[in-house]
């Protein structure tokens with residue numbers, strides 16, 4: 210019998226070409242979906258994709274969209290997101306997404322095409338020094354120049370992307386490597402010796418941490434994306450442990466969902482637009498338990514005024530995050546889930562042995578926190594006519610509260626911060642936002658990736674009109690794959706966050722922050738085979754949200770909101786946590802804050 | 815981070831896989847994060863294992879030095895990072911080739927000084943000497959300084975290599 214009919218992927222291993230080797234390695238790594246865009250250098254891979262059925266390819270409309278989609282996919286599933294782009298412009302378009310994934314520690318493997326090895330360095334057509342360009346944009350990158358190393362490189366890339374502190378990895382694939390013949394080798398055949406992230410915490414530091422926690426009078430947990438990245442079990446263990454201790458807890462923007470928002474121990478998000486109670490508790494605490502957060506400048510405010518009287522415990526999987534910005538008393542290197550398990554076990558052991566936390570001090574601490582909570586820092590001026598953006602989100606929250614299948618992505622700006630403040634996350638992996646890089650245009654493609662992973666879920670991109678336009682082309686992808694993504698635009702016609710800073714820092718000179726000639730988003734939705742809805746009055750908000758949810762197709766909602774609304778509370782750049790600005794109607798007596806912003810603060814971003 | 819923290823000089827040895835781009839990763843890390851490189855040397859030290867050893871001399875506050883080590887250790891092809899300054903006594907050496915072009919009394923004087931410094935003339939013409947000198951950076955600085963009025967024409971230095979004293983290995 211002839212062997213000609215065999216499909217390429219089942220041929221003898223010795224006869225596979227590089228593209229087939231790559232695909233087979235992806236399958237072995239459990240990849241189900243690739244987000245990509247073709248071009249000359251990756252045609253062999255696209256040919257191999259055509260001839261198989263195990264991996265589904267999603268054709269985006271711009272490579273930047275592919276990376277954000279893969280990020281959304283990764284963050285909502287805990288799996289590695291996979292991207293495939295061509296050489297030159299395909300690779301350079303992917304760079305923003307790679308840095309975004311790097312800053313937020315999201316596992317991504319990005320395959321980039323490259324000109325054939327003999328042309329590298331010749332300024333060949335669509336040649337770019339992709340490994341050079343992406344070196345500081347990735348956790349690690351590879352240029353494969355030898356087909357015998359190809360399978361190994363793909364396996365290793367997945368290991369690097371998902372282990373330790375996760376991140377993006379690029380594999381640059383010259384076309385001659387994709388077309389050459391080689392042998393497939395499975396992942397078991399290799400082990401990299403130079404890369405061994407530490408997962409288990411040192412028991413000594415765990416004991417010291419629990420010592421501190423037991424002696425605390427004004428403790429607080431401050432947890433971040435590391436807990437989310439460690440898997441849903443880590444969040445569950447955290448919730449249980451926090452409840453056992455009775456300590457208050459705040460989450461970073463990246464960490465929302467690790468502690469159910471409905472829990473009374475949860476103080477909300479902290480940082481620049483965090484709650485009054487979270488920030489003042491951080492300022493006033495005597496023991497801080499940081500798990501998987503990195504003392505980002507958006508969280509700490511002015512460093513020399515950050516939580517001045519506390520002893521700090523910091524657990525992080527990345528030793529370089531510890532003592533980088535803030536000096537801590539008890540450093541713990543390890544995976545967040547394992548650290549929480551170890552802390553909880555040690556806590557139990559001590560309590561069983563008769564250790565007594567200071568219940569009385571803790572009760573006083575909570576009484577203090579309750580007074581801060583009563584300040585009701587998220588209150589805003591209601592209106593019966595004009596839609597307040599906060600109101601739109603409060604209603605979105607209320608209407609979707611009973612559902613267990615809601616996933617939220619965001620763009621970047623005021624709407625993002627309002628979403629973090631007014632939406633309540635009860636579970637991890639339900640909240641996808643660009644934290645570290647703050648990439649406008651993230652939310653729409655990210656929502657697309659989330660919806661691919663969760664076809665029946667309610668996936669909503671809480672958006673600003675300016676950000677939405679940055680990756681609007683992905684509506685075409687959304688239409689092609691019939692993804693019922695909802696784009697919930699809080700349309701203030703301004704780059705609201707820029708306008709807010711101009712109001713506060715630059716004498717209300719709104720330089721270039723107003724967008725003339727915005728598209729008609731309802732018509733735009735229709736042009737992209739989606740449904741467009743618009744609300745212009747407070748009374749229309751509920752119906753619009755209900756209708757959006759009821760439509761089983763992609764929907765763009767044009768919520769026409771108050772153009773001048775500002776996002777509060779706010780800790781101005783360069784200010785301390787206790788120098789927070791509250792909304793114009795704040796009922797508390799103004800102590801500290803709200804003063805003019807210092808020169809030093811002005812230069813900060 | 816306090817502004818009053820003292821600036822320290824540290825010599826750090828890094829064992830890496832000898833693969834393309836590794837030096838760019840290390841140098842890019844230093845420039846990207848604003849760390850300072852006083853000297854950097856690199857060469858393969860284990861051909862079979864494809865390992866290279868990089869020696870970096872850097873300056874920074876104790877907190878920055880800790881950051882530098884943690885950041886280096888995070889690079890995937892890095893096997894080990896060793897802070898020789900912290901880990902006990904170590905020896906540092908640098909090699910330089912120093913060309914002096916002169917005649918007459920100056921030429922004789924340069925040879926005399928070279929002798930005191932135990933520098934070897936490894937190339938000579940009627941009008942020039944090229945000396946090879948090894949030692950600490952300060953010793954080489956001193957030698958080069960003395961050669962200046964004596965017709966110093968060119969200097970080529972390797973940068974610092976270093977190793978721990980005694981039986982300890984990396």
Ligand SMILES: Cc1ncc(C[n+]2csc(CCOP(=O)(O)OP(=O)(O)O)c2C)c(N)n1
Pocket residue numbers: 620621622623624625647648649650672673674675676677699701703704705706707
């Ligand atoms: C790619 C990119 N460019 C510029 C910025 C700076 N930036 C931050 S928020 C913002 C305005 C966003 O406007 P919009 O999407 O309408 O959201 P709003 O603040 O009005 O809710 C800008 C320009 C950014 N974060 N990302």
Ligand SMILES: [Mg+2]
Pocket residue numbers: 622673674675699700701702703704705
């Ligand atoms: Mg806007």
